[in-house]
Amino acid sequence: MSRTLLCLFAVAAMPVLAQPAAPIVSPEVSPDHRVTFRFKAPNAQAVMLSREGAQPLAMRKDDKGVWSVTTEALEPDLYGYSFVADGVSMLDPNNPGIKPNLIGPQSVVHVPGPLSLPWEVNDVPHGTIHHQFYKSGVVGDQRDYYVYTPPGYDAKAKKPYPTFYLLHGFSDDASGWTAVGRAHVILDNLIAQGKAKPMVVVMTLGYGAPEIVTGGWTGVRDPSIGKRNRDKYRDALFAEVMPAVEKDYRVSKDRTQRAIAGLSMGGAESLFTGLNALERFAYVGAFSAGGGDHDYSAEYPNLDAKANTQLKLLWIACGTEDRLIDPNRKFIEWLKSKDIHVTAVETPGAHTWMVWRRNLAVFAPMLFQ
Amino acid sequence: MSRTLLCLFAVAAMPVLAQPAAPIVSPEVSPDHRVTFRFKAPNAQAVMLSREGAQPLAMRKDDKGVWSVTTEALEPDLYGYSFVADGVSMLDPNNPGIKPNLIGPQSVVHVPGPLSLPWEVNDVPHGTIHHQFYKSGVVGDQRDYYVYTPPGYDAKAKKPYPTFYLLHGFSDDASGWTAVGRAHVILDNLIAQGKAKPMVVVMTLGYGAPEIVTGGWTGVRDPSIGKRNRDKYRDALFAEVMPAVEKDYRVSKDRTQRAIAGLSMGGAESLFTGLNALERFAYVGAFSAGGGDHDYSAEYPNLDAKANTQLKLLWIACGTEDRLIDPNRKFIEWLKSKDIHVTAVETPGAHTWMVWRRNLAVFAPMLFQ
Numbered sequence: 001m002s003r004t005l006l007c008l009f010a011v012a013a014m015p016v017l018a019q020p021a022a023p024i025v026s027p028e029v030s031p032d033h034r035v036t037f038r039f040k041a042p043n044a045q046a047v048m049l050s051r052e053g054a055q056p057l058a059m060r061k062d063d064k065g066v067w068s069v070t071t072e073a074l075e076p077d078l079y080g081y082s083f084v085a086d087g088v089s090m091l092d093p094n095n096p097g098i099k100p101n102l103i104g105p106q107s108v109v110h111v112p113g114p115l116s117l118p119w120e121v122n123d124v125p126h127g128t129i130h131h132q133f134y135k136s137g138v139v140g141d142q143r144d145y146y147v148y149t150p151p152g153y154d155a156k157a158k159k160p161y162p163t164f165y166l167l168h169g170f171s172d173d174a175s176g177w178t179a180v181g182r183a184h185v186i187l188d189n190l191i192a193q194g195k196a197k198p199m200v201v202v203m204t205l206g207y208g209a210p211e212i213v214t215g216g217w218t219g220v221r222d223p224s225i226g227k228r229n230r231d232k233y234r235d236a237l238f239a240e241v242m243p244a245v246e247k248d249y250r251v252s253k254d255r256t257q258r259a260i261a262g263l264s265m266g267g268a269e270s271l272f273t274g275l276n277a278l279e280r281f282a283y284v285g286a287f288s289a290g291g292g293d294h295d296y297s298a299e300y301p302n303l304d305a306k307a308n309t310q311l312k313l314l315w316i317a318c319g320t321e322d323r324l325i326d327p328n329r330k331f332i333e334w335l336k337s338k339d340i341h342v343t344a345v346e347t348p349g350a351h352t353w354m355v356w357r358r359n360l361a362v363f364a365p366m367l368f369q
Numbered sequence: 370m371s372r373t374l375l376c377l378f379a380v381a382a383m384p385v386l387a388q389p390a391a392p393i394v395s396p397e398v399s400p401d402h403r404v405t406f407r408f409k410a411p412n413a414q415a416v417m418l419s420r421e422g423a424q425p426l427a428m429r430k431d432d433k434g435v436w437s438v439t440t441e442a443l444e445p446d447l448y449g450y451s452f453v454a455d456g457v458s459m460l461d462p463n464n465p466g467i468k469p470n471l472i473g474p475q476s477v478v479h480v481p482g483p484l485s486l487p488w489e490v491n492d493v494p495h496g497t498i499h500h501q502f503y504k505s506g507v508v509g510d511q512r513d514y515y516v517y518t519p520p521g522y523d524a525k526a527k528k529p530y531p532t533f534y535l536l537h538g539f540s541d542d543a544s545g546w547t548a549v550g551r552a553h554v555i556l557d558n559l560i561a562q563g564k565a566k567p568m569v570v571v572m573t574l575g576y577g578a579p580e581i582v583t584g585g586w587t588g589v590r591d592p593s594i595g596k597r598n599r600d601k602y603r604d605a606l607f608a609e610v611m612p613a614v615e616k617d618y619r620v621s622k623d624r625t626q627r628a629i630a631g632l633s634m635g636g637a638e639s640l641f642t643g644l645n646a647l648e649r650f651a652y653v654g655a656f657s658a659g660g661g662d663h664d665y666s667a668e669y670p671n672l673d674a675k676a677n678t679q680l681k682l683l684w685i686a687c688g689t690e691d692r693l694i695d696p697n698r699k700f701i702e703w704l705k706s707k708d709i710h711v712t713a714v715e716t717p718g719a720h721t722w723m724v725w726r727r728n729l730a731v732f733a734p735m736l737f738q
Contacts, residue, residue: 040457043412065455086434088409091460096471105465121511126502133495133553142490155524184502 024066026094027081027109033073035109037081039092040066044085052080052106053352059083076113077354078182080106099180102213103171108180118361119182124192125151129184134244138236143205144174145241147249148184150191150198160252162199162368163245164283165237166360167206167262167269170220170291171213174205177360180353186361195365200251204241206266208232220265226291234273238280256312259367261285263356264324268292271316271331275300278310283367285315287359288351289331290324296334305339313366314342317359319349393435395463396450396478402442404478406450408461409435413454421449421475422721428452445482446723447551449475468549468722471582472540477549487730488551493561494520498553503613507605512574513543514610516618517553519560519567529621531737532614533570533652534606535729536631536638539589539660540582543574549722555730564734569620573610575635577601589634595660603642607649625681628736630654632725633693637661640685640700644669647679652736654684656728657720658700659693665703674708682735683711686728688718 026038037049042065048056049069059067067083080099082089091098092107099106115122130147150161166183168176177183183201190196209229212219219225246253258281262270267289274284293299307314314335318328325346332344345362349355395407406418411434417425418438428436436452449468451458460467461476468475484491499516519530535552537545546552552570559565578598581588588594615622627650631639636658643653662668676683683704687697694715701713714731718724 040455041413042455043414044410045412086409086411089462091462091474093458093460096469096474098467098469098474100465100467102465105460105467123504123511128502129500131498131500131547133497135492142492178500 024094026092029109029111033076033111034070035074035111036068036070037083037092038066038068038094039083039085039090040064041085046086048084050082050084050089053350053354056084074111076111076117078108078110078119080108080180080353082106100173100175101171102173103216118186118189119357121185122189122192124188126188127151127153127184129178132244134240136236136240138239139208139210139232141210145205146174146178146203147245148178148187148201148203149249150200151188152198155250157250160250160257162197162257162259163251164199164201164364164367165258165260166201166203167260167266168203169206169262169264169266172206174203177203181357181360183360186357187364190361190364197368199368200245200249202241202245204237206233206262206269208234208236220291227293230269230272230292233269237273238277255280255310256282257368259283259285261287261315261363263287263359264289264351265291272299275303275307275314278307282310282312284311284313285363286317287356288318288322288324289316289328294327296331303338303340308339308341311341314340315345315363315366316342317345317347319351319355320346321348321350322355324351393463395461398478398480402445402480403439404443404480405437405439406452406461407435407437407463408452408454408459409433410454415455417453419451419453419458422719422723425453443480445480445486447477447479447488449477449549449722451475469542469544470540471542472585487555487558488726490554491558491561493557495557496520496522496553498547501613503609505605505609507608508577508579508601510579514574515543515547515572516614517547517556517570517572518618519569520557522567524619526619529619529626531566531568531626531628532620533568533733533736534627534629535570535572536575536629536635537572538575538631538633538635541575543572546572550726550729552729555726556733559730559733566737568737569614569618571610571614573606575602575631575638577603577605589660596662599638599641599661602638606642607646624649624679625651626737628652628654630656630684630732632656632728633658633720634660641668644672644676644683647676651679651681653680653682654732655686656725657687657691657693658685658697663696665700672707672709677708677710680710683709684714684732684735685711686714686716688720688724689715690717690719691724693720
């Protein structure tokens with residue numbers, strides 16, 4: 001083996017000007033689950049660690065210009081984070097783990113835990129994630145969705161599989177539930193343990209009106225865009241995604257074999273889409289739902305106690321530290337005032353993926369039983 | 370629609386401490402294809418733009434602490450880039466487009482061009498990307514690979530599909546050829562134009578010895594790791610990936626219906642794997658290959674002119690501005706000295722994805738014809 005050739009190879013492949021090696025280790029997870037974050041910015045005046053679900057932590061600079069902070073012991077999980085250097089949110093240049101997002105991508109640190117945690121990869125059979133592409137006539141763009149098929153999925157199975165439509169939140173893309181939420185790992189584990197039925201999970205792109213996200217945080221504050229987003233999302237789902245899934249995969253068209261749930265904006269979309277189409281869905285869920293219309297009678301004009309005969313499960317969860325807990329409680333009160341059966345769940349936690357991964361791990365086992 | 374609820378929603382979903390809106394636009398592509406990059410770092414002393422395949426450009430700071438630079442008109446393409454602020458390579462905080470990489474992720478800017486460019490998304494039928502997960506007994510880890518099936522792929526097709534094994538380079542992960550190389554878009558376009566045969570493309574994880582990459586740039590400089598990496602890569606391909614693909618997909622096991630090619634480290638792996646197993650592959654390709662053993666007689670002990678009866682195509686390409694052009698020329702000379710037919714291609718360009726996307730668009734149409 002020629003050392004010269006290898007060096008040439010390394011030099012050819014290295015990005016211009018970047019440091020030749022990576023002497024800075026970040027993040028560093030200690031055996032006791034404390035995490036040290038490091039960020040080289042010799043001339044910055046102030047650097048903070050912004051971690052998902054936590055108060056920001058000030059970092060301190062050493063004499064080499066490396067800012068660092070060590071957290072207390074963290075509960076095993078995956079945490080999004082960024083460094084805020086002189087007011088600008090930066091990814092960790094020494095961490096290849098990235099949480100995709102259309103507005104604010106972050107770095108991710110994995111604090112490993114016991115294999116019994118739903119999102120830890122176990123030595124069990126794995127399902128497959130299929131990335132589908134199509135041109136939407138409803139929205140007028142090229143778009144995508146992801147389909148999880150369970151381990152051992154059989155396209156010729158005698159009994160068709162049930163289907164779970166699982167929606168991401170505002171600023172995520174269609175990869176959110178797999179890339180960040182680890183939905184495929186969670187389903188693999190639950191299915192291997194016999195806790196969840198083998199099911200097909202369809203992870204759509206949640207933007208019926210793409211302008212809700214293309215302008216950053218402005219579109220989501222415009223009520224007319226929000227309304228159009230929900231309407232067009234539903235229209236594309238019914239006219240395009242569901243027919244394609246039901247053609248391409250061995251799935252049931254029976255309403256008792258269909259579920260819809262989502263997080264945050266996707267929770268509002270799931271409630272709006274599902275509760276207005278009980279002829280299509282028997283299971284409806286919302287995790288930290290937000291962004292829906294507050295005028296419930298206008299949003300759900302035909303919803304009343306008759307729904308109880310159709311709904312096998314209406315499951316609405318929110319973290320008690322989430323600012324959306326109050327609107328969620330209000331919506332649950334309204335449902336109860338209409339005598340609609342609802343499973344209302346309050347968990348610890350804020351508006352974070354740590355809450356939503358746990359929501360999925362609790363919700364999926366209740367489906368199609 | 371309640372404005373209050375929407376605001377709550379927006380606040381709940383916003384990362385802590387990040388700027389509430391994104392007043393900085395970066396990158397900004399002008400109609401004449403010049404690109405302006407902007408990066409806020411009020412206290413940095415020097416910021417450079419490091420763009421794939423280009424010399425670094427100094428950026429200038431304005432009175433608001435925003436550094437910027439505008440390039441000359443760029444050829445339509447996708448370009449990786451980062452900002453080097455006081456010596457540290459940073460992603461663009463205002464660009465959600467990210468090029469995944471295990472050592473140095475970068476931001477990506479798309480300079481759009483005519484739809485005739487191979488990597489532009491056209492209104493044509495699209496194939497599907499399948500993400501597969503498995504535990505490797507050969508390597509001893511949980512790993513993944515991607516499989517592209519062409520538009521209209523039929524699992525029960527009378528005639529099985531040919532299979533193209535397509536390998537990424539050092540520091541990429543298994544998603545490299547789709548996330549950065551847009552292999553699925555290129556294949557969709559070539560197939561729609563009738564230029565390429567409908568084929569299944571398998572994009573493996575190229576690390577037979579994961580320690581080649583887990584330590585940054587050190588592992589790749591150790592010849593024993595490089596050798597083990599190639600050996601174990603081949604072993605896992607033959608014992609695990611190929612049997613799984615040939616069980617799960619409607620593909621041919623005929624050697625004339627199998628191709629293998631890759632870029633950089635993956636080019637060296639393709640040559641090593643393919644040219645030592647002509648009973649399995651009839652098409653072998655290498656794009657900017659690097660990192661293989663310079664002792665060709667040791668690397669290919671059984672290779673001689675008899676290979677010409679088995680090889681339908683041996684295609685070795687490199688950019689003339691790539692530092693690997695000399696070793697590639699030397700290897701081609703050696704092949705010629707052994708009377709082995711080789712198509713040697715020199716193109717403009719350096720060690721970049723701009724070269725490799727074009728390589729793929731030229732190579733794929735020659736397969737299985």
